[in-house]
Amino acid sequence: MPAPRGATKRHNTLAPELAIKDQNREVELFVGRATTLFVLVVLMLGLLVYRLLELQLWNHDTYKSRSDDNRIRVQTLAPPRGMIFDRDGRLLADNQNASSLALVIDSVPEPTVSIGRIAALLELSDTQRSEMIARVESNRRPDAPLVVVDSLSEEQVARLAVNRHLIPGAEVVNRLVRHYPYAEIAAHAVGSVRRLSDEDLRRVDPVQYSATEFIGKRGVEAFYERALHGQVGYQKAESDALGRLRQTLDVQSPMAGKDLHLHLDIDLQRAGVAALAGRRGAVVALDPRNGGVLAMVSQPAYDPNFFVTGMSEAAFAALSTSKYVPLFNRATNGQYAPGSTFKPIVGLAGIALEATTWDTVVEDRGAFQLPGQERVYRDWSWTKDNSGGQGMVDLRRAIYRSSNVYFYDLASRLPIRDLVDFAGQFGLGRNLAVDIPSASSGLLPDPIWKQGAKGLPWFPGDSVNMGIGQGDLLATPLQMAVVAATLANRGRLVQPRMLRGIDTPLQNDAEASVPATQIAIEQITAEDWENMVASLEDVVHRGNQGFRRNGTAWAYIGQDIEYRMAGKSGTAQVVEISQGEEYDEETLSEFDRKHAWFIAFAPVENPTIALAVLVENGGGGSSVAGPVARAVLDAYMQKANTAAQQEMVVQR
Amino acid sequence: MIQADFQRTLSPYDNAANAPSRWYFRLHIDPILVGLLTVVILFGLVILRSAVDGNEALFTAQLQRFAMAYVVLIVAAQIPPHFYLRIAPVVYVVGLLLLVLVLFFGVFVKGSQRWLEIPGLFRFQPSELMKLAVPMAVAWYLQRRSLPPSFKYTAACLVIMTLPALLIGRQPDLGTSILVFGAGFSVLLLAGLSWRWVLSAGLAIGAAAPLIWQFVLEGYQRQRILTLFDPQSDPLGAGWNIIQSTTAIGSGGLLGKGLFQGSQSYLDFLPEARTDFIVAVMGEELGFVGVAFLLLMYLLIIARGLWLAAQAGSTFGRLLAGAFVLTFFVYVFVNVAMVSGILPVVGVPLPLVSYGGTSAITLMAGFGVIMSVRTHKAW
CATH class of the missing domain: 3.40.710.10 (DD-peptidase/beta-lactamase superfamily)
Structure with missing residues (x-):
């Protein structure tokens, strides 16, 4: 660029007559540059507008459903298991409310850390702790709450509530769990339920059992599993980025399992246990x-x-x-x-x-x-x-x-x-x-x-x-x-x-x-x-x-x-x-x-x-x-x- | 300076002489620019109202900041340009010293050392000051030289710009570093820097890109760039921001989900919804129409700003005002491009809309200077 070099030299002399000419030239130069750059600005803003059109109009449906997927979580609701009565209408197996601790694994940043915190907070034994780890490892639904501690005492529930911020993705859920009021007395007659295993899942309808935790494993509980189980329900709920439920949008209630009435007479059962002494x-x-x-x-x-x-x-x-x-x-x-x-x-x-x-x-x-x-x-x-x-x-x-x-x-x-x-x-x-x-x-x-x-x-x-x-x-x-x-x-x-x-x-x-x-x-x-x-x-x-x-x-x-x-x-x-x-x-x-x-x-x-x-x-x-x-x-x-x-x- | 004063009256583009009688000239205010700024600010406050999600204290704090920003705007407009010219080198040197101080005594916030703090009194980012000081220094340097700048002067300008940019990059704050450099560079562009040089430099940087990738960029910076091309590679980590912001914008559609109805921001899927990613909230709630309106307002501000800059009575004023306008545009572009997923994530707020005080005040000070160079006859 030879010309500017010469101009610079002249400028340095600060000759007023040349300065006037330069001033006009500089204004023209500025206006030219500003115009060019403004065109560039318009083009670049055009690029942004193009991107917005792409996101908001041409691909709107994709992002709309992605946003809904974010927002709306379909949860399956386990049906209450049918109850079992003896011949006189006494309950041999019913469902009781239990507070348990559940984790939504997707929302837990570091499961091992969280498990450690939970174990310390609830003063769990080593066995309970390893059980918790085992359940997390064998989890099949990372986006659904997974029960990791079955029954919580009131004190434990309170401690969790206070320290909730320490354990993202954790929630206390109330669920119905099987209860056998006569415990040992009717155990072999009525049978029992067990936690649903992967093997069970291959046998049963995975949709119907998607929220179910327990399946009949012995006795009447096993044989009449189909009748006792009931039909799964659904809940559409809005949840936030941490997986916490904000509001329920739509519920299709589960259908409770059918109740069984047995010939069994618990008095006679008791008499038999007593007589065997x-x-x-x-x-x-x-x-x-x-x-x-x-x-x-x-x-x-x-x-x-x-x-x-x-x-x-x-x-x-x-x-x-x-x-x-x-x-x-x-x-x-x-x-x-x-x-x-x-x-x-x-x-x-x-x-x-x-x-x-x-x-x-x-x-x-x-x-x-x-x-x-x-x-x-x-x-x-x-x-x-x-x-x-x-x-x-x-x-x-x-x-x-x-x-x-x-x-x-x-x-x-x-x-x-x-x-x-x-x-x-x-x-x-x-x-x-x-x-x-x-x-x-x-x-x-x-x-x-x-x-x-x-x-x-x-x-x-x-x-x-x-x-x-x-x-x-x-x-x-x-x-x-x-x-x-x-x-x-x-x-x-x-x-x-x-x-x-x-x-x-x-x-x-x-x-x-x-x-x-x-x-x-x-x-x-x-x-x-x-x-x-x-x-x-x-x-x-x-x-x-x-x-x-x-x-x-x-x-x-x-x-x-x-x-x-x-x-x-x-x-x-x-x-x-x-x-x-x-x-x-x-x-x-x-x-x-x-x-x-x-x-x-x-x-x-x-x-x-x-x-x-x-x-x-x-x-x-x-x-x-x-x-x-x-x-x-x-x-x-x-x-x-x-x-x-x-x-x-x-x-x- | 006497010559400059004399020259100004002969400028064929100078019509200031025709308008001393207008009231706003005497107040050193440009009503059109202030009006456009106010439209953007009010529009931004509406969307911020939604983004703060009921947090009244934050909203009030932002209102107070804007009140202060208006004061800064008016005060900056009253100060004649030759004062800026005089203090430009001083401000630049002081800013440089402060940046060095930051390296040694700065306060760490979120892993980077950007703030200087006098405990109990105040705390500020010297890098923010440099957004004004660097273009002022470059304009100060060039105003005495004949334009377009020679290679030597260009090199000197590059040194003026690079020193603070490097210091800010060390903090590390790549976003501000680029903006500061860009502010200085826009002065050079307006001063008539040869397009051929710009193009060659661009090609050189392009060729050196693999080396920059390898030796200059930090691991997290590389990750951000990679994420841009494939957000799903790390959907819960680095890709989360881009996935959630594009989802928010895209789900807004033409007219949006309605004010206060954005599920992405209300359910906390969108990160930094009040600050850097606020345009995503706008895109989600007000749709394409809302964002396009905002971009149009920005364009009008830029047009008006450049027009005012061209009317300035001195080279220094023109260059400075023009550079501020272009810096403002770079803010807008980088922010919206980042949030809509066409640039990597760098921490740049959306001008006049994002929650946060420093940038609003800096920007309004800049617009004050623009009005000052336009309305002050005496030079």
Whole structure:
């Protein structure tokens, strides 16, 4: 630029005549520059306007929906779970309000820091803390509140409120959680819910369960999950950048789950628990008219509320590894040799297959031997000096005295296939229950099963053992309750069921409300049934006739009884006693002792309750299980009488 | 100076001599400019009213600041330009010293050291002063030289501009540093700096961009630029501001969601809604129409400002007034471009609208100077 250089030199001389010319030139220069720059300004503002048009007009829809996405959060609302009532309308499972702490993970800048703060603030234990971390890590909805602490005390709620600013994204939510008012007492009957797992989520409708925290895991809670769950609701809500709810825009309420009414009678359930008095065992009581389960006790039990409110790992480990298996439902899944409670079936099979009559007599000298075999099959009254035995026994006496020899002899003469088929008609070897799919089916062994399972043929001795309900034969307390009900019904088989009605109020009598699947046991006459019932009645009521003439249970439960009941004891061996040795409880370990059984029904003429009692390793059926059965029946009869009296008062 | 005074009356663009009788000339006020400024300020207060979200104290504080800004405007207009000319080098040197002081004694706010504080009395940003002092110093330097400036004088001007820009950049405050440099540079442009040089320099900087990227920019500054191209790469961190501000503006549409109805700002999705990002609130609540109206007002202010600058009676006055106008435009452009996602996020407030006092007062002082150079005959 040569020209300006020269001009500069002139300017430096400060010659006034040149300054005038420069001044005009500079003004022109300025105006030119200002004009150019102004055009530039207009162009650049035009660029801004173009950008605004792009954002606000051409792409308005995109940004509009983005803004709404920001603003509006659709939350799913968990439906209140249906409640479960017993037959008298008492709550077995309901929902209670619980304050819990939830985190919206998306809005928590540093989850680990927040968790540390929460743990310190609420004075949580290390286990609670690790549980919280586990839940955050396995979170599936980062934009929805995730419950990290289940139940907060009022003090904890207050502390959170005060320190809310320290924990962004945290909120105290009130939610309904499952509550089991009877805790251990009805645990195995009602079942329980568990926290929904990822595995569960693959099974259920993810939309319906998107807000649900718990799912039925056991018992009725599991089987009727669909009815109990209800339908998910939605809430459209405006929330701010921190995820806090500002206002609710639209709500579609969830539909509560249906209420269940069970046949269960919590009074009877309580009586069963009390009668077992801390011993391991099970009580199953059915209404023989419709199969309704009146009581289902399994001891030891657990408190299902712990699965809802959470328990420590140690507590859970204690529950799940205890050698007494409290989580195990003995009533439906405990499989035991039925022992002598199987004898009525063998006796009736003998009648049906014409292998015996009510008048046939067998001499019981305390032991039985198959022809040409050395092995001695002992009666329960057998002694080493061979002084035992019941003498001459017919079928009725063989029942009330529980003669082994009679049934050894009878079973050895019955074709095994026929005996198995006959016993199958009482529901053994299969799970008959309508709504307890997890129940075990027991084992009704036959030659085909034995060949398959053990690789051995069926020996005559197997039949002999089966005659007294031993050998490979296995049944659950629920199945034996069905046997008792079938005997009570004089041959009419009913399927056990927990449910009495869904969502409907209680019906006064259950008799016709549920159509039972009824299988009449053929080949047996009404007279045969009455004879058998009479024999079973003798087990309890036949007394004061001298030791060998009394019913086996009379001494324990039959002396002061106000109603007529029929029953059969059973004492199932757990380990084989060597030939020639006597059973000695003292020398056997806890889990090798005999199981005590008792099946019963009442009133004899028109039975409305049939039950099975099992006391694990309890000892003698009549002496140990019998009183339990009696106690439960007493409770039932007393309640029935009170109800009848009240009804009479009302009628007057 | 005597010659300058003499020259002024002969300027063919000078019509001030025709108008001494007008009242506003005697008051050294330009009613059109003040009117336009007031429209923008009132419009800005309406949107601020929404952006403060019920915080009356903030709104009142801003009202007080504007009252003060008007006083500054009028006082600055009364001061004759030759006074500015005289103090220009002094102010510049003092400002430079203060900037050095800031480096040693400055108060840290949000991670950068921009403020000087005399505890209990007051606290201010010397860099804000430099927005006025740098163009004044450059204009002071050039007014005695013949224009367009030679290479030597241009180089001297660049030194005058670069020293404070570097000091401010160290704070670090890249936004203000660029604005201060830009204010000085606009003087050079108005003084007739060769377009060819400007173009070559631009190309040189473009070529050196990778080196600048590598050695000059801090990590966070690089991140801001990257975020501009792909906000979704870090939607909750660096990208959040851009995503939320473009969402706010875009969702406003043609007419907006209505005043006080902006969900983006009310629900706290929009960061800095009262200060740097207030145009997003305007875009959301008043729509395209609202923002376009504001930009039109700004354009009119710029046009009027340049017109007044061209009427000035001296080179110093013209350059200074013109530079202030252009600086004002740079504010507007950088802010709106940043909020609408076409420039990286730098801390530049929207002139006369954003909450905050210093920039409003500086700007109004600048407009006072513009009116002063136009209305003072005596030189």
